[in-house]
Amino acid sequence: MQKQNRRDFLKTSAILSTAIAGLSTNKTKAKPKEILSEDRMGVLVDTTVCIGCRNCEWACKVAHELPTKPKESYSDRTAFKKLRRPSEGALTVVNEFSNPQNLNIPTDVKVQCMHCDHPSCVSACIVGAMSKEENGSVIWDTDKCIGCRYCMVACPFQVPSFQYDKALNPKIMKCDFCFERTKIGKLPACVEICPVETLTYGPRSELIKIARDKIKHNPDRYIDHIYGENEAGGTSWLYLANQDFAKIAFPNPGDKPMPGTSESIQHGIFAYFVPPVFFYAILGGIMWITKKRKEAE
Amino acid sequence: MEDLMKPLQVEKKYFTPGVIVLSLIALNGLVFLAGRFLFGIGAVTNLNNQYPWGIWIGVDVAAGVALAAGGFTTAALGHVMHREKYHAIIRPALLTAMLGYTFVALGVSVDIGRWYYIWHPLVFWNGNSALFEVGICVIMYVTTLYIEFLPIVTERFIGNVRLKSFFSFLNKPLNKFLRILDKGLAKVMFFFIILGVVLSTLHQSSLGTLMIIAGPKMHPLWQTPILPLLFLLSAISVGFPMVIFESLIASKSLGLKPEMEVLSSLGRIVPPILGIYLAFKIGDIVIRGTFVYLLQFNVQSVMFIIEVLFGAIIPLRMFLSETVLKSKILLFIASSLVIFGVLLNRINNFIIAYHPPYSYGAYYPSVGELSVTIGFIALLILAYRLIVINFPVISLPDKQYMIQTKFTIRGSQK
Incomplete structure (x- = not known):
C-alpha cells in the first residue's frame, strides 16, 4: 500500500x-425449464403386483446401451439375496423383501431415480448439468459435467452413481426416465416390458388419483401412504406398498423440498x-x- | 526496533535433511496421483456411490480453505484497519494463503472426475448451487492473492534483472516494465485487498452451505441452517492462530528469532473471536435441542465433544492467560489446538457427519488418498521454503537500517 x-x-x-x-x-x-409443468408425467409402481421377473432391468440396459447378460439369465432369483442399489452398470434394480401379509408371496420393489419435483441434484450441480424437464424427467448433460459428484452428496435417495473406474470422461449415471424414448412418443423401456402392469405411466396428477382409488378400494392390500406424493417435496415416481416403506428400504427425507x-x-x-x-x-x-x-x- | 525490520530474503541453503524427507513424502503422493490419472479415481480411493466425497474434499479443500484464512484476516487487520504493528506478519500470511489456495485448487482438480473441465463453472453458471459460489469465489480469490503477491516479485527484481549474454538487451526494458508495474500496482492494490477480504467471507461461509442440501443424510449435531455462519466464524478464529503457528515453525526451521511481541498481541485478539464462534456452536445445539445426541455414545458424539473441547474450549482458556501469551511453547500449543479443532470440524462436517441411506460400511480413506493429501502438504511446505529463500517475505532486521519511505526508489541502493 x-x-x-x-x-x-x-x-x-x-x-x-x-x-x-x-x-x-x-x-x-x-429459467422456464425450472418451473414445474402441470402435465408432468410420472410412474406409479404397485409393489404388491410386481413378480420380480427383472425384465425391466434387462430392458433398461438395452435401452441405454449398457452391457447385459441374455434376458433369460434375469430369471435367476439368487440376485435377491442382497440389497442392491442402482449403479453405473444398472440404472434400475429390483429388490425382494418378505411380505407380512402372505409369507409365500414376497414383495418386490423396483428402484431407480425418483425424478423429484424439486430435485436437489439440479439445485446442487455446480455447472447446471442436471435439469428438470417439462415432462418430469430429471436428466443430465454430459457435455457440462465436471465430475464433482456433488449431486450424489445432495440426492436424498442416493441414486446418482459415478464411473469410478474411468480415467477419462467418467460419467454420472442414473435413470433418465427414458427421455430419448418418451420424446418420440415411446413408453419408458421398463414400463413397456413389464408383463404384469406393475408400472403405470401417465400424468402425475392422474396417477395420484389412481393410487388413492386403489388404496380406498383395497384397504387390506395397501397401507395408506403413497410414497413420493410428498416425499422430498414430491416425486414423479410414486409407490404403493403393503407394508411400511422403511421396511422395504425407502429413506425418509421428509416432506420439504430438499434444496429449500x-x-x-x-x-x-x-x-x-x-x-x-x-x-x-x-x-x-x-x-x-x-x-x-x-x-x- | 520494529521499524528496523524489513522483509528480506532468508539467507539459507534450500536442501536440508528435513527437505529431503519432505521431498520423498511428496514423491510418494505424486506416484499415487499418477495412478489416479491413469486408472481413474476408483483405483486409488475408497470412494463409492454411497460416499462420493472423502478426505480430498474434506481435508484438502474444506480444511485447506479454512486454514488459509490467515491471509484475509491479517489483510483486514493490517491493511484495512491500518494496524501498522502487524505489517511484519502480513507477507508470510499472504504467502501461506496463496500457496494454500493453490493447493486447494489442485486438490479440487484431482478429485473431480473430469479435471480438464475445471474451467466449466466460469462458463456454465448455476446461481442456486453453493458449490458454484465457492468455485467462482475461490477462482477469483486465488487470482487476487497472486496479484497481492506481485509487488513482492517486483520488489525482488527491480534493479536486479540480470539476464545473461544473449538476452541481456532485455534487462533495461524489463526493469522499466517492472517499475511501471510496481507503480500501477501500488495505486490499485487497495482494491484487491478489500476484494480479497470480501471474497473470503463469501466463500468461507458458502463452504458451510455445501452440506446443508444433504439434509437428513447429515448427523443433526452438525446439520444446521447456521452452518455458513459457523464456517465463517471458525475460519476467522483460526486465521491468527494459523499465523502464530507458522511464524513459530518458520522461525524455528529457518533459525530466526520469532517476533514474540507481535505474536502475543495477535494472540490477544483470538479469545473474543473464538468465544463468539463457541457461543454460536453451543447455542446452536441448545436451541435446536440436538444436544440430546451427545448422550448417545457413538463416533459422532465423541468426535463432536473432541472437536469442541480440544478445538475451542481449552485453547480459548489458554489464549486468555498472559503466561500462555508470553510463552513460545504454550502459545504454539494453544494455536495448534485451534487449528486441530477447525481441521477436525471440517472432517466432521464432510465425512463423520455424512451418513448415506444405504451404506455398506463406513468410509475410511485409502492409502492412496492419504498419500496424496500428505504429499500435497509436503509440497506446500517445500514451496514455502523455496519462496522465502528467494523472495522478500519474512521480516528480518535490516542491515542498512534503512526505513523504506514512499520516496525511496526501489533498487537504487543496490
Whole structure:
C-alpha cells in the first residue's frame, strides 16, 4: 500500500464496482425449464403386483446401451439375496423383501431415480448439468459435467452413481426416465416390458388419483401412504406398498423440498450482489478513515 | 526496533535433511496421483456411490480453505484497519494463503472426475448451487492473492534483472516494465485487498452451505441452517492462530528469532473471536435441542465433544492467560489446538457427519488418498521454503537500517 489519494480511490472503486455490478445482471433465477409443468408425467409402481421377473432391468440396459447378460439369465432369483442399489452398470434394480401379509408371496420393489419435483441434484450441480424437464424427467448433460459428484452428496435417495473406474470422461449415471424414448412418443423401456402392469405411466396428477382409488378400494392390500406424493417435496415416481416403506428400504427425507434451505441462504447472502457490494463499501470506508487517522498522527 | 525490520530474503541453503524427507513424502503422493490419472479415481480411493466425497474434499479443500484464512484476516487487520504493528506478519500470511489456495485448487482438480473441465463453472453458471459460489469465489480469490503477491516479485527484481549474454538487451526494458508495474500496482492494490477480504467471507461461509442440501443424510449435531455462519466464524478464529503457528515453525526451521511481541498481541485478539464462534456452536445445539445426541455414545458424539473441547474450549482458556501469551511453547500449543479443532470440524462436517441411506460400511480413506493429501502438504511446505529463500517475505532486521519511505526508489541502493 503506497500513497493513494482520495480521488484515485473513488475513481478506481467506481470503475471496478460497476464492473462487478455488470457481472451480476447475468445471474438469472428460475429459467422456464425450472418451473414445474402441470402435465408432468410420472410412474406409479404397485409393489404388491410386481413378480420380480427383472425384465425391466434387462430392458433398461438395452435401452441405454449398457452391457447385459441374455434376458433369460434375469430369471435367476439368487440376485435377491442382497440389497442392491442402482449403479453405473444398472440404472434400475429390483429388490425382494418378505411380505407380512402372505409369507409365500414376497414383495418386490423396483428402484431407480425418483425424478423429484424439486430435485436437489439440479439445485446442487455446480455447472447446471442436471435439469428438470417439462415432462418430469430429471436428466443430465454430459457435455457440462465436471465430475464433482456433488449431486450424489445432495440426492436424498442416493441414486446418482459415478464411473469410478474411468480415467477419462467418467460419467454420472442414473435413470433418465427414458427421455430419448418418451420424446418420440415411446413408453419408458421398463414400463413397456413389464408383463404384469406393475408400472403405470401417465400424468402425475392422474396417477395420484389412481393410487388413492386403489388404496380406498383395497384397504387390506395397501397401507395408506403413497410414497413420493410428498416425499422430498414430491416425486414423479410414486409407490404403493403393503407394508411400511422403511421396511422395504425407502429413506425418509421428509416432506420439504430438499434444496429449500440452501437456496434461500444462497440467495439471501447474494441478493443480486447487494450485500457483498455493501460489505465492500464498508471495508473501503474503514480503510480510508483509519488511513486518514494514521496520517493525522 | 520494529521499524528496523524489513522483509528480506532468508539467507539459507534450500536442501536440508528435513527437505529431503519432505521431498520423498511428496514423491510418494505424486506416484499415487499418477495412478489416479491413469486408472481413474476408483483405483486409488475408497470412494463409492454411497460416499462420493472423502478426505480430498474434506481435508484438502474444506480444511485447506479454512486454514488459509490467515491471509484475509491479517489483510483486514493490517491493511484495512491500518494496524501498522502487524505489517511484519502480513507477507508470510499472504504467502501461506496463496500457496494454500493453490493447493486447494489442485486438490479440487484431482478429485473431480473430469479435471480438464475445471474451467466449466466460469462458463456454465448455476446461481442456486453453493458449490458454484465457492468455485467462482475461490477462482477469483486465488487470482487476487497472486496479484497481492506481485509487488513482492517486483520488489525482488527491480534493479536486479540480470539476464545473461544473449538476452541481456532485455534487462533495461524489463526493469522499466517492472517499475511501471510496481507503480500501477501500488495505486490499485487497495482494491484487491478489500476484494480479497470480501471474497473470503463469501466463500468461507458458502463452504458451510455445501452440506446443508444433504439434509437428513447429515448427523443433526452438525446439520444446521447456521452452518455458513459457523464456517465463517471458525475460519476467522483460526486465521491468527494459523499465523502464530507458522511464524513459530518458520522461525524455528529457518533459525530466526520469532517476533514474540507481535505474536502475543495477535494472540490477544483470538479469545473474543473464538468465544463468539463457541457461543454460536453451543447455542446452536441448545436451541435446536440436538444436544440430546451427545448422550448417545457413538463416533459422532465423541468426535463432536473432541472437536469442541480440544478445538475451542481449552485453547480459548489458554489464549486468555498472559503466561500462555508470553510463552513460545504454550502459545504454539494453544494455536495448534485451534487449528486441530477447525481441521477436525471440517472432517466432521464432510465425512463423520455424512451418513448415506444405504451404506455398506463406513468410509475410511485409502492409502492412496492419504498419500496424496500428505504429499500435497509436503509440497506446500517445500514451496514455502523455496519462496522465502528467494523472495522478500519474512521480516528480518535490516542491515542498512534503512526505513523504506514512499520516496525511496526501489533498487537504487543496490
